[in-house]
Amino acid sequence: MGTPRGLDSSGTLERGLAVLEHVGQNQEISTNAIARQLGLSRSAAYRIVGTLKNLEYLEADRATGRVRLGTRLVELGARAMAATDLHRCAPRYLASLAERSGETTYLAVPDNDTMVYVATERSANAVTLACRLGTRRPQHATSLGKAWLAALPEQDRVERIRRMKLDSLTLKTINDPARLLDDLARTSRRGWAVDEIENEPDVGCVAAAVRDHTGRPIAAISIAGPAGRVLRRTDELGATVAGTAAALSLRLGYVRAQRG
Structure with a gap:
């Protein structure tokens, strides 16, 4: 130059x-x-x-x-590399997850108080859902958003919920801050989130957060389908999506600290 x-x-x-x-x-x-x-x-x-x-x-x-x-540029460079790796690697993990679950899978990234859907895969038996790539959904009403929020440090999570506008999208949307924080605490303990018809009528989802090499949650992946099919398999599908998110996080360089 x-x-x-x-x-x-x-x-x-x-x-x-x-x-x-x-x-x-x-x-x-x-x-x-x-x-x-x-x-x-x-x-x-x-x-x-x-x-x-x-x-x-x-x-x-x-x-x-x-x-x-300075170090700030190193941090930004690492985040840019992680984002590049995420978009390059995620499709094959989503495809495998769709095949194993028999449903539709999504990758979404956070943007302010929403999650933006950036990739998807469908199994042969999946039902067509309304959500298209580029769609934004409120974090508090989606399994993707709740998985990402639950992966944040607790204080960050609390501060976000306090300032968030908790609009109801369905009759099942959690619009009370205390109830939402309780739901996120359970999500954090078990490692995956569930959307019990909170975002769209008759649609159920489970999701887990994806972390970069520093452990920072940068995205989430989900399994979505008819509520009658997904919600009766939440334990099975939750464990499956959490395992896939962990594998993708490992691919991005995240190694979870072992407890002594």
Whole structure:
């Protein structure tokens, strides 16, 4: 990548990204050199570098004052890699899960207080369901969302539920915060969540969270089908989806700590 021209008059975001790229190419570099090589004023360079240091995107060597890429970028890079691996690896796990369960399987990722459906597989005997890829559903009303919420640290879970709008989608939707937290605690203990006609009429689901290499829940997978078929097999299907989620998490580098 060549040296940008006229960067001093560019937008703040463009200049910040240019500084990050330049530091990455040079490993360690002084702020004065950044200003000179990128055609920035010294005041602009010091302001941008200071902001990036405060946000941990850059860090400075204590002895020389030169800056290098910070730990925040390492974290973001690891998350990007995990997301890439997730979308590449998940389809075969979903296909196997659909075949074993005889139902439809989904992969969803969190976005604010919703889960976004990003992949699906169907068995030969599966009933066609209304949910399409790209659909968003409230976390509190779906097994996918409840599985993801239950995998969060308890305090994070409580804070999310306190600020969440718990709209009812069916007569079975849990719209009371205390009841929902109790449901999530049970989900956390057993390792899988159940949707007992809480999201769509006549549809039952079970789901389990998928974790990245750090143990952070990044997605959830589910088995969905007619409530009469799925809900009478919750223990069996719950164990199956939890096992598949654990296998996918292991593929993404997550190793669960062994209890002594």
